[in-house]
Amino acid sequence: MFLTEAINRWGVFVSGCLIWIPIAVWILAIIHMWVGGDIESPFAVSAILVGIAIIVFTVRPPVDWLSPVLFGATIVTMVMFWPIRRLALEHELKEIDVDRLERALDACEARPDNAASKLAAAEMLFKYGQLGHAIAMADTALAGANPAHFRKELAALAQWRAVAQRAASPVSACIQCGLTNPAGTIRCSRCEAPVLLDSVRGRVVKGNLMRKLITAWAVGTLVVVGVPTVFAYLGKQPILAALGILGIAGAAIVIGIRGRVLET
Numbered sequence: 001m002f003l004t005e006a007i008n009r010w011g012v013f014v015s016g017c018l019i020w021i022p023i024a025v026w027i028l029a030i031i032h033m034w035v036g037g038d039i040e041s042p043f044a045v046s047a048i049l050v051g052i053a054i055i056v057f058t059v060r061p062p063v064d065w066l067s068p069v070l071f072g073a074t075i076v077t078m079v080m081f082w083p084i085r086r087l088a089l090e091h092e093l094k095e096i097d098v099d100r101l102e103r104a105l106d107a108c109e110a111r112p113d114n115a116a117s118k119l120a121a122a123e124m125l126f127k128y129g130q131l132g133h134a135i136a137m138a139d140t141a142l143a144g145a146n147p148a149h150f151r152k153e154l155a156a157l158a159q160w161r162a163v164a165q166r167a168a169s170p171v172s173a174c175i176q177c178g179l180t181n182p183a184g185t186i187r188c189s190r191c192e193a194p195v196l197l198d199s200v201r202g203r204v205v206k207g208n209l210m211r212k213l214i215t216a217w218a219v220g221t222l223v224v225v226g227v228p229t230v231f232a233y234l235g236k237q238p239i240l241a242a243l244g245i246l247g248i249a250g251a252a253i254v255i256g257i258r259g260r261v262l263e264t
């Protein structure tokens with residue numbers, strides 16, 4: 001009895017000391033995203049308040065087990081945050097490339113003899129693994145070109161061919177109608193869909209992925225932190241505990257709708 005009590009008190013003490021570190025990192029990250037415009041003010045303010053509340057609950061818990069549980073939950077949600085953020089940033093960088101490819105392809109369609117835009121498109125296609133398309137595009141751009149002026153580009157093309165010989169690179173079918181067009185075709189010959197652009201873009205998640213991921217993370221954090229807190233404070237009063245859980249569920253739905261994770 002004395003031992004469990006000692007361990008519980010020790011858990012409160014250690015968690016109460018260590019909780020400041022992840023929450024400080026958390027609050028700094030939120031301020032950083034707030035200033036950067038990634039998240040809205042109400043969301044940032046509530047997240048900071050939640051962080052402060054977690055410190056209070058951990059340092060002065062109503063029951064001893066809450067402190068280590070909250071500390072563990074905080075660490076888990078923070079560890080989950082970094083891969084989510086990285087994924088969102090990668091997605092944003094890809095969107096920039098897709099825009100660039102779209103502009104290059106528009107220029108190719110406007111002026112089919114424009115070698116520079118074809119080469120720009122080919123480079124982007126190669127970057128995203130569309131070897132067949134990239135080679136076909138570069139081929140038409142460099143056909144009949146003066147080798148002395150395009151030494152670098154011809155060397156790149158030769159290198160792409162070498163890669164293509166080693167790795168099979170099937171030309172993807174049209175997303176709209178399923179027709180497989182010849183490599184380097186900008187628009188599907190059957191349905192006019194932008195097949196080259198789609199080969200890189202794929203079936204992109206519409207809307208701001210960053211926002212969706214942060215929202216999903218916030219909802220997860222709310223549940224992981226909120227449910228044990230409700231039980232610690234209201235576990236002896238079932239009706240109040242049920243209301244508390246309902247409150248958490250309601251807040252999760254509101255955040256989900258505002259962050260457009262839940263869409264109707």
Ligand SMILES: [Zn+2]
Nearest residue numbers: 174177188191
């Ligand atoms: Zn098609």
